[in-house]
Amino acid sequence: MDPELGTETLAILRKDPLKQALTRMSVKDFQISKLFADNKAAITSVDHDLSGARCVTTSLDESLRIYDCVRGTREHVSYSKKYGCNLAQFTTHPGYIAYASTKINDTIRYLSYETNQYLRYFVGHKGMVTSLQRSPIPGSGTILSAAMDGAVNLWDLEQVNPVSVVKPICGSGRSIASGGIAAAYDPSGTAIAVAVGSTEIQLFDVRKLTSGPFISSPLESQITSDGAVVARVQFLPTVGDHMLLVMSDGTIAVLDAFTLKRQVILSSAFTNPVSIEDNADLDALGKMQRAFLGQNVTAAPDGKTVIVGGESGDVAFWHIQEVLSSVAHNGSSRNGTMPSAAVRPDGSWNGSHDGPVSACAFNPHMMECVSGSRSLALWTTAT
Helix, strand or coil: CCCCCCHHHHHHHCCCCCCCCCCHHHHHCEEEEEEECCCCCCEEEEEECCCCCEEEEEECCCEEEEEECCCCEEEEEEECCCCCCEEEEECCCCCEEEEECCCCCCCEEEEECCCCEEEEEECCCCCCEEEEEECCCCCCCEEEEEECCCCEEEEECCCCCCCEEECCCCCCCCCHHHHCEEEEECCCCCEEEEEECCCEEEEEEHHHHHHCCCEEEECCCCCCHHHCCEEEEEECCCCCCEEEEEECCCCEEEEECCCCCEEEEECHHHCCCCCCCCCCCCCHHHHHHHCHHHCCEEECCCCCCEEEECCCCCEEEECHHHHHHHHHHHCCCCCCCCCCCCECCCEEECCCCCCCCCEEEECCCCCEEEEECCCEEEEEECC
């Protein structure tokens, strides 16, 4: 890899998918333009700032690293050796990130990476944080968290205590300890999806969080077979009419965001981020951590492509809107259920990773994608 990005690559990076749609050809032609070998252990999360100019990673080596996505350079590194780090998110305040602790306590830490000073500590969870996301509402200073204490919290960045707390009740009676929990905002920032106990998916109104879900639905046994637990839930961007439910065994179910019913399952042939199968003796958190909290699964900003980091170091992709259109055209089976056969990827990018791809993220404003194992790859397309 060249130490500096060329003029042509920089021009590609600056293309905005809101102006130039990701086509089938451009998705197929993604290739690595820059590869960093900075980490000593697996990267566990990746997030871009609101401009798309920077990304932040967390790693099992307890580092937080900032990269300039336009210049293709390393910008900053901080360490959280005492408390660990995961699920780092840029906030709406430039120069600040929030991230979850992974040991000693379950505090969410609010860091100025420019001064390496902490502005605030968000204390409230009594279990490890499994989901962390900033509100998609422009200018909002709110973040969402879910943790193994069974709580889903909303935090105002200006306050140390949560502004709203709810503990979803699982209708099946399965505990969070055995089934896990994950939560995510919808693209409008007005609703929250919570996968609770790995047996149920629920939708909440952000304004009435403590009033309980306005709709809930049990998860099909096909999704939760063989003791798999929920690792992540994520809405498809832009429209938000579908969501991805990522399970610890690599199963990825696409759900209708209004009915909460399964539409299709994406093939797990490329999706398991670890080579060792889930051990029945592991608790839910152990299974979720082994699956990197589903951070190897993400969608493009136009909601038309889903990518999944694989065990072999490659990244698989699906033209998900085409998949869903095909399912809608072919219809459900006679008993009203959707087709059970898993859909294989439309293709894959051959990576240069030194292990399973444990985290992926699309840039929200540039024709660029990031994937991480112990190494971090910046992907661009030449078409």
